[in-house]
Amino acid sequence: MTAYATLALIPDCDAVVSNTDLTFVNVDGVAALLQPEKRPLIALPPSRKLALQQAAKRQALLEAVMPLGTVLPFRMGTYLAKEDIAPLIRA
Helix, strand or coil, rough: CCCEEEEEEEECCCCCCCCCCCEEEEECCEEEEECCCCCCCCCCCCCCHHHHHHHHHHHHHHHHHHHCCCCCEEECCEEEEEHHHHHHHHH
């Protein structure tokens, strides 16, 4: 089962965000915004520099989807399989 970094929930959407590898999973009028990313086997705390770089990239992705509607972001480091998105949204 492949895990994806789950970035946010947005209104139902079929759009493509240019220059990104983002994936949308639509369920009941809500879309989960996913980014393919390897899930670390051991989650060691990143260096301050790396943490700030990752936060900046993540924020840029979230800002890129803001024109599509309300963005409800997930905490960094949230990994979900596509099969787990529908039960999460319905709950």
